[in-house]
Amino acid sequence: MADFKPREQRHATHLPVRMRTVEGWSDVSIGNVSRHGVMLKCRLPRGMVVELRHGTISIVGRVVWSGDGRCGIRTRCQVDQECLLGRRRKTRSNIEKPAAPAAHRTLTPVRIDAIADLSKRIAWFADWLIVAFAGIALAVMTAHLAMTTFEDALSRASAGLENGAHNR
Numbered sequence: 001m002a003d004f005k006p007r008e009q010r011h012a013t014h015l016p017v018r019m020r021t022v023e024g025w026s027d028v029s030i031g032n033v034s035r036h037g038v039m040l041k042c043r044l045p046r047g048m049v050v051e052l053r054h055g056t057i058s059i060v061g062r063v064v065w066s067g068d069g070r071c072g073i074r075t076r077c078q079v080d081q082e083c084l085l086g087r088r089r090k091t092r093s094n095i096e097k098p099a100a101p102a103a104h105r106t107l108t109p110v111r112i113d114a115i116a117d118l119s120k121r122i123a124w125f126a127d128w129l130i131v132a133f134a135g136i137a138l139a140v141m142t143a144h145l146a147m148t149t150f151e152d153a154l155s156r157a158s159a160g161l162e163n164g165a166h167n168r
Contacts, residue, residue: 008034011081020051022115028052033081037061037074044071057084 010032019028021044030052031039044050044063050073052059061075 008036010034010039011085013085015054015085017052017054020053021048022119030054030084031070033079033084035078035081037064037072038079040071040073041069042071043067043069046071054084059084 011034012032013030015030015033017028017030019026019040019042026042029041031041033039038052038059038061040050040052044066046063046066048063050061050063052061052073057080059073059075059079060077061073063071064074065072
């Protein structure tokens, strides 16, 4: 029979937290917490990196499972459950320590600020691209209108000259 690693102890809770993803900030609830993860009461795609904040506590992790309106987050650092659940105050000596990575999986840190900054730059570029195309389209339409007006005036003047030459 295979030896299974014992499951970490979970503490059931209904703790409201702020969550930041690439889509921005939202309010969610933590359903339970362990030393290396939390269960959120929301649906997120597997693999998404999230940041959770509750008071002065910040937790970063990646979605490792999702279903039935809940998802599991594997955290980058050990979660100080006592501080998170308000049983002990956070001090310098009990700040989160990096968690030992699982042998079969490594978490690649993703800076959400960098992703948001890149998104803003792309949006700014897209806005200016739209303005540039609109300006070019307006210039082409104005040139076409001016050319059409000039050709009409030239045609009428030419016709008038031809009629004047035939009348003599």
